[in-house]
Amino acid sequence: MSEQVDKFIEVMALNLEVRSRLPATDVWPNPLADITLANDISGNHILGLLEEIFESIDKIEQIAKIFKRPARLVYLMYLFTLKPSNTEMASRRVRLAEKMISAISFMRNGDPFIEKGQNRIYNDNAIFDLVHFERNLTIDHLTTLRKILVALATLNEYSYFAWVGLGREFHGLYEYNGMKLFVRDYYDLNPDFWDYKKGFAY
Amino acid sequence: MELIGMGASPGIIEGKVFIVDNLQQDAAEMEYGQILVMRFSTPAYFEFFIKASAIITETGGITCHAASLARDLNIPCVVSVDQILAKVKDNDIVTVDGNNGVIYV
Numbered sequence: 060m061s062e063q064v065d066k067f068i069e070v071m072a073l074n075l076e077v078r079s080r081l082p083a084t085d086v087w088p089n090p091l092a093d094i095t096l097a098n099d100i101s102g103n104h105i106l107g108l109l110e111e112i113f114e115s116i117d118k119i120e121q122i123a124k125i126f127k128r129p130a131r132l133v134y135l136m137y138l139f140t141l142k143p144s145n146t147e148m149a150s151r152r153v154r155l156a157e158k159m160i161s162a163i164s165f166m167r168n169g170d171p172f173i174e175k176g177q178n179r180i181y182n183d184n185a186i187f188d189l190v191h192f193e194r195n196l197t198i199d200h201l202t203t204l205r206k207i208l209v210a211l212a213t214l215n216e217y218s219y220f221a222w223v224g225l226g227r228e229f230h231g232l233y234e235y236n237g238m239k240l241f242v243r244d245y246y247d248l249n250p251d252f253w254d255y256k257k258g259f260a261y
Numbered sequence: 262m263e264l265i266g267m268g269a270s271p272g273i274i275e276g277k278v279f280i281v282d283n284l285q286q287d288a289a290e291m292e293y294g295q296i297l298v299m300r301f302s303t304p305a306y307f308e309f310f311i312k313a314s315a316i317i318t319e320t321g322g323i324t325c326h327a328a329s330l331a332r333d334l335n336i337p338c339v340v341s342v343d344q345i346l347a348k349v350k351d352n353d354i355v356t357v358d359g360n361n362g363v364i365y366v
Binding site: 205206208209210212213214217218 | 304307310311329330333334335
């Protein structure tokens with residue numbers, strides 16, 4: 060573990076040194092956002108926390124409420140690239156993976172791997188509300204909407220770095236009265252772990 | 262002068278260049294409708310993006326950050342234009358052809 064922490068500090072120091080140089084000639088995304096590095100540093104710890112959550116909560120509806128969108132769970136499945144250290148740990152991870160897939164399946168209306176080619180999360184009522192809202196929009200709103208879309212994407216990147224799937228879910232297609240809807244859903248742009256966002260109004 | 266890159270968001274537009282090459286530049290200095298020129302983009306450049314009428318980058322491909330945001334904004338974008346920062350300066354008039362990936366200076 061200490062070797063991994065050393066590696067983390069080394070990468071962070073290098074990154075800060077590069078980032079502080081002007082003009083900016085480095086790259087995006089920030090190297091610290093590399094998910095495989097996060098795996099090395101804290102992957103086993105996060106898997107332990109996930110095991111605790113999935114062991115302590117029986118109802119899948121509650122799991123869905125905690126994680127909010129299936130893409131979050133899908134992202135966390137990167138953690139299973141970590142090699143278990145013994146067979147007991149391996150079987151625990153298989154159990155965890157099965158539960159996570161069940162939760163993803165619940166949130167995706169029974170199609171966890173989107174084999175039908177559609178990531179459907181919203182029910183008919185939510186689609187009705189969405190369509191009702193969209194109908195009040197006119198062509199004059201389009202430029203503003205496009206800017207809002209870019210603002211949301213940017214804020215999502217600020218919040219989660221390269222792990223953008225933790226704050227957004229793209230879902231659909233939905234069909235409603237002959238229309239087809241594809242939803243770009245930014246659902247958690249004020250995570251409580253960033254102090255600077257405490258003053259935000261939303 | 263013609264500079265060749267990769268068209269990453271369609272459309273053709275003419276405008277004045279505004280170069281961003283460090284994170285401390287103030288977006289208030291940029292006018293709405295200028296052509297944003299940068300080495301690459303990061304989310305820190307949001308305020309520049311929403312003022313731009315087109316985006317040109319020196320690096321990146323058609324799925325890069327700048328390209329994706331340009332498509333969301335529905336403005337032309339040409340990426341991977343070699344040495345663009347050395348070949349244009351602020352307020353140069355350029356035409357960005359996002360369909361064919363060409364910049365006319």
